[in-house]
Amino acid sequence: MHAYRTHTCADLRATDVGSSVKLSGWIHRKRDHGGVLFIDLRDHYGLTQVVAAAGSDALKLLDSLRAESVVTITGDVVAREGGAVNAKLATGDIEVIARQVEVQSSAAELPMPVAGEQDYPEEIRLKYRYLDLRRERLHANILLRSKVIASIRRRMIDQGFTEFQTPILTASSPEGARDYLVPSRVHPGKFYALPQAPQMFKQLLMVAGFDRYFQIAPCFRDEDARADRSPGEFYQLDFEMSFVTQDDVFAAIEPVLSGVFAEFAGERSVTPAGEYPRIAYKDAILKYGSDKPDLRNPILIHDVGDHFAGSGFGLFAGMVDKGMKVRALAAPGTAEKSRKFFDDMNEWARGEGFAGLGYATRKGGEWGGPIAKNHGSEGMDRIAEAMGLGPDDGIFFAAGKEADAAKLAGLARTRVAEQLDLIEKGAFRFCWIVDFPMFEYNDDQKKIDFSHNPFSMPQGGMEALEGKDPLDILAWQYDIVCNGVELSSGAIRNHRPDIMYKAFEIAGYTREEVDTNFPGMIGAFKYGAPPHGGSAPGIDRIVMLLADEPNIREVIVFPMNQKAEDLLMNAPAEVTSKQLKELSIRIVADGAPKP
Numbered sequence: 001m002h003a004y005r006t007h008t009c010a011d012l013r014a015t016d017v018g019s020s021v022k023l024s025g026w027i028h029r030k031r032d033h034g035g036v037l038f039i040d041l042r043d044h045y046g047l048t049q050v051v052a053a054a055g056s057d058a059l060k061l062l063d064s065l066r067a068e069s070v071v072t073i074t075g076d077v078v079a080r081e082g083g084a085v086n087a088k089l090a091t092g093d094i095e096v097i098a099r100q101v102e103v104q105s106s107a108a109e110l111p112m113p114v115a116g117e118q119d120y121p122e123e124i125r126l127k128y129r130y131l132d133l134r135r136e137r138l139h140a141n142i143l144l145r146s147k148v149i150a151s152i153r154r155r156m157i158d159q160g161f162t163e164f165q166t167p168i169l170t171a172s173s174p175e176g177a178r179d180y181l182v183p184s185r186v187h188p189g190k191f192y193a194l195p196q197a198p199q200m201f202k203q204l205l206m207v208a209g210f211d212r213y214f215q216i217a218p219c220f221r222d223e224d225a226r227a228d229r230s231p232g233e234f235y236q237l238d239f240e241m242s243f244v245t246q247d248d249v250f251a252a253i254e255p256v257l258s259g260v261f262a263e264f265a266g267e268r269s270v271t272p273a274g275e276y277p278r279i280a281y282k283d284a285i286l287k288y289g290s291d292k293p294d295l296r297n298p299i300l301i302h303d304v305g306d307h308f309a310g311s312g313f314g315l316f317a318g319m320v321d322k323g324m325k326v327r328a329l330a331a332p333g334t335a336e337k338s339r340k341f342f343d344d345m346n347e348w349a350r351g352e353g354f355a356g357l358g359y360a361t362r363k364g365g366e367w368g369g370p371i372a373k374n375h376g377s378e379g380m381d382r383i384a385e386a387m388g389l390g391p392d393d394g395i396f397f398a399a400g401k402e403a404d405a406a407k408l409a410g411l412a413r414t415r416v417a418e419q420l421d422l423i424e425k426g427a428f429r430f431c432w433i434v435d436f437p438m439f440e441y442n443d444d445q446k447k448i449d450f451s452h453n454p455f456s457m458p459q460g461g462m463e464a465l466e467g468k469d470p471l472d473i474l475a476w477q478y479d480i481v482c483n484g485v486e487l488s489s490g491a492i493r494n495h496r497p498d499i500m501y502k503a504f505e506i507a508g509y510t511r512e513e514v515d516t517n518f519p520g521m522i523g524a525f526k527y528g529a530p531p532h533g534g535s536a537p538g539i540d541r542i543v544m545l546l547a548d549e550p551n552i553r554e555v556i557v558f559p560m561n562q563k564a565e566d567l568l569m570n571a572p573a574e575v576t577s578k579q580l581k582e583l584s585i586r587i588v589a590d591g592a593p594k595p
Contacts, residue, residue, distance in 0.1 A: 004072055010046025014093040016077045021096060023048055024072040024104065026134065027065060029115050037062055039098075040115075041073065042134075049086075049095040050075065058098035068107040068114055068134070074100040122553075127567040129558055141555045144264065145543045149216055151263055152237055152539075155256045161214040161239060166201035168194060168218070173517070178222035180232075188584035194220035197536060199455070200521045202240040203493055206532040207524045212252075214239040216539065222564075227551050228485055228541055231564035236488065237542075240534035246476055246492055249533050250276070250432065257480070257487075257537065261428050264546045271430040280435040289327070289398075289410020291433050294484030296424035297417040301409045302387050304328040304397075313374040316358075319399050326399045327409040328387060331416055335363035335392035341419070342369070345396060348415060354408045358397035365391040414484075428482055428545065435459075436477040439470040439506060450507050452477050455521075456491035457531075458503060465502045480537055482545060490535025497525045 004024040012021065025043035032038075035054035039062055040047050050073055052059035058073075065071070075096040086092030111127075112120050114134045125132045132138055153163070172179045172193035179193040195201075197219045205213045217238040225231040237256075241249060254273035261270045277295070284291050287300050305326040308316035316326050334341065342359040349357035360380060361368040367380045383395065396416065398408035417423050438458045440451035448470050456475040458464050464473050476492035494500045500522060504514045514522055543555040553559040560566050580586065 001074075008045040009041055009043040009048040010090050012048055012077055012091050012094050012096070014079060017079045017094060019077045020074070021077055022072060022074045023050070023096065025070070026114075027062070027067050027069050027071060027107075030062070030067065032063075035059075039073075041071070041096075044139075046090055048091045049080075049089075050098050051095050052098045052101075056098070058101045061101045061103070062098070065103065066107045066109065068110060068131070070104040070107075072102040072104055073098050122561055123567060126559065126561055129568050133557065138554060141543070141547045141549065142557055144547055145539070145555055145557075148260060148264060148543050148546065149539060151260050152256060153216065155259055156214045156237070156239065159212070159252055159256060161212040162210065164205060164210070164213050164215055166195070166198040166205075166215065166217065170195050170201075171520075173200075180220045180222055183583040183585055185583055196221050197236065198238050200518070202238060202534065203455070203495075203521060203532065204524055206240055206242045207527070207529045211242045212239070213241075213534075217536070225560070225562045225564070228544065230540060230552050230556055230559055231562070232560050235539040236536040237539060238534070238536045240532055242530040242532045244492070244531070244533050246434070246478065246533065249478075249490065249492070249535060253480070253535060253537070254430075257430065257482075257542075260542070261482075261546065265428060268426045268428060270428045277431040278434050279431055281433055281437065282435070284433050285406050285410075286327075289406045289408070289413055290484075291436075291479065292481050292484055292486045293431065293433075294414065294423070295429035295431055296427055296483060297413060298422055298424075299329050299332070299413050299417055301327050301329045301406075301413060304383050304386070307379060307383050307386070308375070311375055311379060313371055316371075316375075316397070316399055324400055325402045325405040326397060327405045328383065328395050328397050329409055329413050329416065330387060330389055331359070331394035331396055332390070332420065332422065333392055334361070334394040334420070337361075337394070342394065342396075345412065345415065345419075349398075349408060349412065352408070352411060354398075354404070355400070357408065357412055358399065360395045360397075362389070362394050363392060371397065430480065430482050433479040433481060434477075435474045436479075437471065438473040438475040438477075438503070441471060447508050448506055450503075451475075453489065453491050454504065454507065455494055455500075457494045458499070461496075462499050462502060465499065465506065470506050476533070478535070480535065485541055485545060487541055488535045488537040490533065492531070492533035495525055495529040495531055497522055500525070 001022055006022045009023055009025050023041055025041045028040040028042035028047060030037060030039055037052040037059045039050040039052065041050050052062050073096065075098040077094050077096055080093060080095055110131065112124050112131055114131055117135065117137055133142065169182060169192040172181065172191065177196055179196065182192040182194065184190045184192060198215060198217050202213055215238045217236055218233055219236055220233050223229065223231060241252060254276055258270055258273040279293065281291055284293055286303060289301050303325065305320045308326055309320045311317050320326060342361060345359065346357045358371050359369055360372040367377055372380045396412055398405045398412060436452045438451065438456065439448050442449040452475065456477045459474040459476055478491065479489050480487040494503060501511050501514060540552050540555055544552050547555055549555055558568060
């Protein structure tokens, strides 16, 4: 018999009754029933109930151990009596009568329980992450992550992609988020940077003649944490393709994403490959108030400013005269809602930092509220008709500068749908956001800036850069969005040096600055580069959606906290003077060198 186990804690069935077995695992729970001790023994695979008979040596030893102690139990498989069968447990038809117990490791008093799913403070969970990972939900999430990655890798290979690994130590880039810098010992005063993404390397692979690249790539960005973004590091499905149009990229990745989601979605429905809606950026901002629209939400936003121009409602009329926007969204079926529902929405908007959220109520076609009173029933009827509203649908209004009105309307769209329980359940709804603007105006610096990705090909190429207003130029850029979560950004790349120099010139960069900041890529493009494009869906966000977790921390094995601290390994941490000296580094505190 094996030293530790003949079976896992998920293996035994009714067909094993009468067998002598050996199991190893953690003591999950203990229950004393009239001198008979029941143990739930847990390993990576599952649970098995072990019984220690009254007066047995096994009972005395097991009773003395705390939960989470590791034991090896030798015993006999017996059938559970009818009333004791546990249909929810894979091994629920049997139990093991313990004959011999060997303690592999006894557990100290636990800082947090493993059995059960009680919520515990983040500090405790992350400091004792190895205990947290033993808990059923989190353990299952991490296994799901592994399976998702394996599925993605298989599907990418089936699509003709080849996996490559790109460098971790690279050069800092002036574009994008803040870099994590790594000092060089052999080059004093110089630093590597951890890659924010393999962007330049994957493009260089295309220049090198490889056709379809992919990688489950680690990326490092010194950014603040959010519910859908882990501080420090994350993983993405990075891919790039040569001699492709935007349509080719979409056709390659949609089957991968839809296939992975369908594989792990259970009963939830998934947008099929080839049926992802394509929404222009400007339409997304108008209709959804966001470039990350949740298509499970049926509410659409409408621009109704023209209805108020010169109208009796002076507040909106004055705003429209000043070039501001008035956006409206339906409050479907709210005829029976009290005035408090609408007032609460207004207070919510103020709590979000806005001046407020206007509204008009409607019941049986009759309008109510100050806006309707001032604008008049006929005017309100015209707005309702334009919005396609029914006789019992109210309206919310967001007004202000275009960006502010769009943002408030987008947030209100989500809030109203949640309050009225309108969001489609059990579904993953994908879409593409396309036609992003190439440039935007930077109010702080009073200059034209890149709006999304400086290495994207402008629609219209050199002709557009030379002949159009920069703020009217669109780029071959696109985002993948699922259920309101941005999974990735991508683009057809600017592979021509002349077009790249011109695009950067518009954004205020000289030719010399481009050569200095991006020497590897711009230099390579001068030796023949194919048209190419790609994207990089986030692995963590994909798993977060599939696991139905609200926080990305719950699908990462060893995440940092909100302050980008690793509480388990105590990082970041101070280093010794010897280490600093080897790196030619001196720490400066409060403006003075630290001794």
